[in-house]
Structures are given as structure tokens and as C-alpha cells.
Amino acid sequence: MKKILFITYNFAPGGGGPVIPIHTLVKYLPLAGYEPVVLTVREEYYQKTYRSPELASELPDDLRVFRAGCLEPKNWGLKDKIYGLEDRNRRDRLVIGLGKHLLKHCLIPDRNITWLPFAFTRGVRIAAEEKFDLIFAVAPPFTSNLIAYLLSRWTRTPYVLDYRDDWVGNPLYSSRFLPRKIVDRVLEKLIVRAAGRVVCATEESISLFREKYPEITADKYALIRNGYDPEYFGPCLRAAPQAERGKTRFVYTGTLTLKRTPIYFLRAAERLIRERPELAGRFEIRFVGFIPKAVRDYIQRSAISGLTRCKEGLSPRESARLLCREADVCLLFQRKSEGGQTAIPGKVYEYLAAGKPVFCMAEGGATVRFLESTGGALFADYEDVERIQDILSGLISGGKTAPVSRLTEAELRQFSRREQAISLGRVFDSVTR
Numbered sequence: 001m002k003k004i005l006f007i008t009y010n011f012a013p014g015g016g017g018p019v020i021p022i023h024t025l026v027k028y029l030p031l032a033g034y035e036p037v038v039l040t041v042r043e044e045y046y047q048k049t050y051r052s053p054e055l056a057s058e059l060p061d062d063l064r065v066f067r068a069g070c071l072e073p074k075n076w077g078l079k080d081k082i083y084g085l086e087d088r089n090r091r092d093r094l095v096i097g098l099g100k101h102l103l104k105h106c107l108i109p110d111r112n113i114t115w116l117p118f119a120f121t122r123g124v125r126i127a128a129e130e131k132f133d134l135i136f137a138v139a140p141p142f143t144s145n146l147i148a149y150l151l152s153r154w155t156r157t158p159y160v161l162d163y164r165d166d167w168v169g170n171p172l173y174s175s176r177f178l179p180r181k182i183v184d185r186v187l188e189k190l191i192v193r194a195a196g197r198v199v200c201a202t203e204e205s206i207s208l209f210r211e212k213y214p215e216i217t218a219d220k221y222a223l224i225r226n227g228y229d230p231e232y233f234g235p236c237l238r239a240a241p242q243a244e245r246g247k248t249r250f251v252y253t254g255t256l257t258l259k260r261t262p263i264y265f266l267r268a269a270e271r272l273i274r275e276r277p278e279l280a281g282r283f284e285i286r287f288v289g290f291i292p293k294a295v296r297d298y299i300q301r302s303a304i305s306g307l308t309r310c311k312e313g314l315s316p317r318e319s320a321r322l323l324c325r326e327a328d329v330c331l332l333f334q335r336k337s338e339g340g341q342t343a344i345p346g347k348v349y350e351y352l353a354a355g356k357p358v359f360c361m362a363e364g365g366a367t368v369r370f371l372e373s374t375g376g377a378l379f380a381d382y383e384d385v386e387r388i389q390d391i392l393s394g395l396i397s398g399g400k401t402a403p404v405s406r407l408t409e410a411e412l413r414q415f416s417r418r419e420q421a422i423s424l425g426r427v428f429d430s431v432t433r
Helices: 019-032 054-056 076-082 092-106 113-129 143-155 178-194 202-214 263-275 278-280 293-301 318-326 346-353 366-372 383-396 408-415 417-432
Strands: 002-007 034-041 062-068 135-137 159-163 195-198 221-223 248-253 283-288 308-311 329-333 357-361 377-381
Touching: 002 019, 002 113, 002 143, 002 417, 019 054, 019 135, 019 417, 034 113, 034 135, 054 377, 062 113, 062 318, 113 143, 135 143, 135 417, 143 178, 159 178, 159 417, 178 377, 195 202, 195 329, 195 417, 202 221, 202 366, 248 318, 263 283, 263 293, 263 383, 263 408, 278 283, 278 383, 283 383, 293 308, 318 346, 329 346, 346 357, 357 366, 357 383, 366 377, 377 383
Parallel strands: 002 034, 002 135, 034 062, 135 159, 159 195, 195 221, 248 283, 248 329, 283 308, 329 357, 357 377
Antiparallel strands: none
16 A cells, blocks of 8 residues: 545535535545555645545544644634635625635635645645655645645655646636736646646636647656546436425525625526416525625525525535435536636536436536537526526426436446546556556
8 A cells, every 4th residue: 555645724514515525535545555644734724615534434533644833814704704615794895805816826725825835834744754665645726736846856756736726827726917917827737747647627627728838748647537426326226206296496505605606596596486476386495504694685685585495514425325315407507707618617517427318508618518419408608697597487387398317327336436546546557656
């Protein structure tokens, strides 16, 4: 069993979308012949709205996790306001908004940079006590990549980078401030060039890297997509009967933000029942996961408040079970400003694993292209209320059938986190042999 130092800011008991793929890789990497030793941040720095303590019970008992501090605020309420997860009053918006704007140009590569000196120091101490065959860093945050680079130079151990989202060239992370853009590009090129391999989650991400750095050979990059945990999804769950009949359930699982909002979808649903009130009793909308207060308030004021349910606090396993047993159509919202050009959310593969059709409201990009290839989705532009209403009307009234993915079980299995961990092990082998 080879030993790998696994660097990640996001880890249990933290929660949210970034934690799940990291959690499952740590869980399944021993199947590929690698023993992970995790270096992460201390628990008090996790945001209170993103916590999944139950994930820790799924990890091996002998897994070693080392935690380092940082200089971020420990006050969870303040941190959630800073990152836009809680509503702000007028003073909050002024002070925090101005502070974020100024710090965005100063904190390079991202807001988690104050973790670097603590994590690097802890990593040096760990490496002094035991020999690692490889260093592996998962980003974002891209601070993890810098830590891997510095530890690699210090210990003379090769490293592999895993980009779940792109950095340079991604509107979600790229700065418009020219000096900052130049520094970001120089840093990324430095750490990518020095890496043994770079793992990307989409073909579009690899294409972006090759466009940015044409002098770096194409064999530097490896494609390992997002996926689903096979322990959470299976044929027995997908075959489970619906809890109720005669009502179409639209289900969204995961985190909503002030930018990734379902407002346009909700407006379409409101317009539909105003024009066709007889359909009000024939559908239901469920949001499972974190929902910003602004979205909750909108739902409470809307004409569809009685048709919409919000559920927070479910574990990933419980969310998967609800998705498999109770969803008729799965909802997806994605904007290019949040990385939609090259990123495919992990929930896409979970929806497919659940055997459910997808209603995708996006602005083009990698997700749309991928779902088109599976044949299991309906599409509307993110803000096209009229088109969204038309699709809703057809699905609810029975005039339109939601397509189900044409992927076979064997094709779907390639997105299993267990299979992906084994594939990642082969990438590691190419660096450590």
C-alpha cells in the first residue's frame, strides 16, 4: 500500500458539494493501493450551513486526519454572511461588500490563503515522521495547489493536482483586475508545469488548460469526471415505488446560492397555475439542501408556497434515498458565471444514477453538452420563463414525457466513485512508478 498525503480544505464534518467527491475518494482510494493521510483545516473554520458530521462514520477507522489552523473568522454567523450564505442587513451589505471587493484583489489565489502557512508547517512535520510516495491536492480552493507545490519542493515528493473547478479563465474565480489576473496566470502555470499529472473533471476543462498553456504536453492531463457513490444509489432504490401517485414531483438536491437561484423556475410555476389553476394539485416542488433565506422568503410570498417544500439537514445518504424514492423529475440550475462553461456538477451524475429525467435550466456549457449525449434531459435557458412554463405545463398535464437517460448500467458504472478511485490510482501509478 503506497502512502499519499491528501491535501484538501473541504473535509468532513464540513459539508456541501465540494466535500462529497473528496470524501468518496478518501473512502475508496485503498482499493487502488493507496493509503491516504489527510491534511485539512480545523473544524471551527467550517461554515455552519455546510456541515455533514455523519460522513465521518463512513471513513476507515484507521484513517489519519491532521488539521491546521488559518486566519479566517471563526464566527460561523459572520463567515456565512461574508460568503453570502445568510441574509445581510444594510450595514452588513455595505461593510462586508466593500471588504470582500478589496480583499478579493489582495488574497491570492483565494480567500483561504491564510491556511497556507499553517498547513505547510503541519505538512512538513508530518513528512518528517513518515515517507510519502505522493502528494495529492484537490481544488478549489486553489490554495491547496500552492501547498502541494511548496511541500513537493521541500520534501522532493511528486504531486498530482485535481481541479474540480477551473481557476484561470473561470468567471467564478478569475479577477477582472489586470495585475491580479497576471499573478493568477503565472502561479497556475508554475504549479501545473511542476505537477506530475493534472486531473480534470470535464473534457472542456482539459481543453481550457491546453488553450491557456499550449507549451505543456497533452499527456499532463487526465480526465476523471464527477460521479456518484454506489453505496447511496443502486437498482433496488431506483426500482422503489413512488410514495404518492397522481402528482409530479420536481426535486432539486444540493446547495442554492444568491446567484444559483431557482427564481425563474418559480416564476414560471406561478404563471402556470395562474393561467391553469386546475394544475395546482398535480405537482409539487422540493428543494433538498441549503436554501438561502431570500429564496425562502420569495417562496413564502409566492402563489406556489403551498406546493413547495424545503428540507435542510439531510445527510448525503438520506438525500440520495429521497431522490431515488420520491423524485419524478430532477431540477438543475447552472450559470456560466459560476463556472458552467467547463464544470458539470456532481448532482448530474447522482440524478442519472437515480434513474431520473433531468430538467436542466442553464446557459449552455459542459453540463448541457453532457446531458444531450445521455438523452435524459429537457432544456431551457436559465432565465427563459416562458420556455420553462411550457415544459412544466407539458410534464404536469401529461402532454410531454420526460426522457430518461439511455445510458446502460455498464456505462453508468464508469461514473461510480469506486471505479473513479481505481482510475485515479492508475494516474498516481504513472507518477510514482
